[in-house]
Amino acid sequence: MRAYQSGDASAFDRLYAGLGPVLRRYLHSVARDATRVDDLVQETFLQLHRARRTYDPERPVIPWVLAIARHVFLMDCRTRKRKGDTASVEFDETIDAGELGLERSPDEAVIARDRLRRGLATLTPGTRRVVLLHHVQGWSFREIAARLGINSAAAKLRASRGVNALRTRLEDERDDDEHQ
Amino acid sequence: MSTSDDGVPSALRDRVFADLRPVRPLADPWKRALVLAPLGLALLGLVHLRYGTRGDLGGLLLWGLSLLQIAVGVGLVVAALREVIPDRALSIPVQIVLFAAGFALALGVTYLAWHASGTVAPPQMRYPYWKGCFRGTIEVGLPALLLILLLAARGMMWRPSLVGGLAGLAAGLIADAAWRTFCNVAEPTHVLSAHFAGIVALVVIGAFAAKLYAWLARVG
Numbered sequence: 001m002r003a004y005q006s007g008d009a010s011a012f013d014r015l016y017a018g019l020g021p022v023l024r025r026y027l028h029s030v031a032r033d034a035t036r037v038d039d040l041v042q043e044t045f046l047q048l049h050r051a052r053r054t055y056d057p058e059r060p061v062i063p064w065v066l067a068i069a070r071h072v073f074l075m076d077c078r079t080r081k082r083k084g085d086t087a088s089v090e091f092d093e094t095i096d097a098g099e100l101g102l103e104r105s106p107d108e109a110v111i112a113r114d115r116l117r118r119g120l121a122t123l124t125p126g127t128r129r130v131v132l133l134h135h136v137q138g139w140s141f142r143e144i145a146a147r148l149g150i151n152s153a154a155a156k157l158r159a160s161r162g163v164n165a166l167r168t169r170l171e172d173e174r175d176d177d178e179h180q
Numbered sequence: 181m182s183t184s185d186d187g188v189p190s191a192l193r194d195r196v197f198a199d200l201r202p203v204r205p206l207a208d209p210w211k212r213a214l215v216l217a218p219l220g221l222a223l224l225g226l227v228h229l230r231y232g233t234r235g236d237l238g239g240l241l242l243w244g245l246s247l248l249q250i251a252v253g254v255g256l257v258v259a260a261l262r263e264v265i266p267d268r269a270l271s272i273p274v275q276i277v278l279f280a281a282g283f284a285l286a287l288g289v290t291y292l293a294w295h296a297s298g299t300v301a302p303p304q305m306r307y308p309y310w311k312g313c314f315r316g317t318i319e320v321g322l323p324a325l326l327l328i329l330l331l332a333a334r335g336m337m338w339r340p341s342l343v344g345g346l347a348g349l350a351a352g353l354i355a356d357a358a359w360r361t362f363c364n365v366a367e368p369t370h371v372l373s374a375h376f377a378g379i380v381a382l383v384v385i386g387a388f389a390a391k392l393y394a395w396l397a398r399v400g
Contacts (some may be wrong), residue, residue, distance in 0.1 A: 004291045007202035016188045044191050051336045053203040054265045067266035071338055 253352025317378025321355030348386025352379030
């Protein structure tokens with residue numbers, strides 16, 4: 001990012017290669033439409049280019065990029081709403097069960113998503129935040145630590161405990177269903 | 181959508197590479213906002229030199245509260261400059277606290293001055309005093325407002341009304357900090373309808389100017 005700020009053309013390609021998948025994952029989790037995600041990723045990179053002087057090299061890059069992506073997504077929703085396209089303006093920042101490989105049939109997907117949401121609701125807010133940031137939005141533990149004001153080891157511990165608690169709860173629920 | 185060998189869409193690459201000049205990262209909002217501190221002190225000095233100093237308040241209530249207003253004004257500038265950085269935008273509770281704190285300070289200063297001094301405007305001079313103080317607060321505040329908006333415009337003004345409103349409140353507090361060292365009418369009706377209204381006017385002007393700037397930047 002520092003090289004990009006100093007006008008290095010090849011830095012943009014490296015940035016695109018590095019941040020593209022993270023942005024795609026994030027935008028897919030909120031927009032859920034592959035064509036729209038492509039457009040949003042491009043628009044995010046354009047906004048990123050315009051905003052490049054606001055990036056502080058001392059801070060983690062992912063939160064900065066995701067803030068831009070979120071703005072781009074919200075602007076897109078606003079534009080679509082103005083044009084009357086209400087079908088695609090739903091904004092869902094919650095975890096997508098499909099991303100964790102829990103989807104089977106459409107019915108099961110709904111059930112799995114519901115279970116996952118309930119499971120997440122049982123975690124403490126701090127643990128839930130770390131789990132979502134790391135496993136859904138792809139943040140590194142270092143970035144999470146910087147964002148939440150904790151150290152990387154604590155972020156790792158929270159993520160690990162959160163996932164274990166979620167796994168136990170989901171397995172228990174599945175066992176209960178099988179016994180019924 | 182055509183893409184280059186490394187997967188970057190050609191249209192995106194063309195638009196980015198058409199403007200790939202080096203940029204200097206913005207300094208921390210605190211450092212950038214400190215530009216306003218000397219301006220606030222200069223306004224204080226200018227009003228003092230041009231109009232003199234009111235004689236009804238002691239040092240702490242006069243200079244102490246004015247310096248406090250300038251400090252809070254600079255704090256609001258920091259907030260406005262944070263707001264234009266993508267990952268440092270202000271949450272709604274913080275926005276509420278900032279606006280409430282700014283207006284509460286102006287009201288608190290009004291109360292303390294009235295409690296300590298109690299001076300009122302002569303009946304025949306109410307309107308001229310009101311006009312002079314309302315206009316004076318806005319005129320003194322406009323250079324500060326312009327400077328804050330110029331600083332904010334280097335970032336991403338995605339919520340221009342908020343940025344402009346904060347800039348206006350900051351400029352208003354700084355302007356009032358200077359103007360109140362001269363105006364010796366402590367009567368709340370005068371202070372609220374002239375000085376406080378001047379601050380509110382700067383908030384509105386700031387929000388409108390920032391929105392206009394954002395619109396021009398978008399269509400331009």
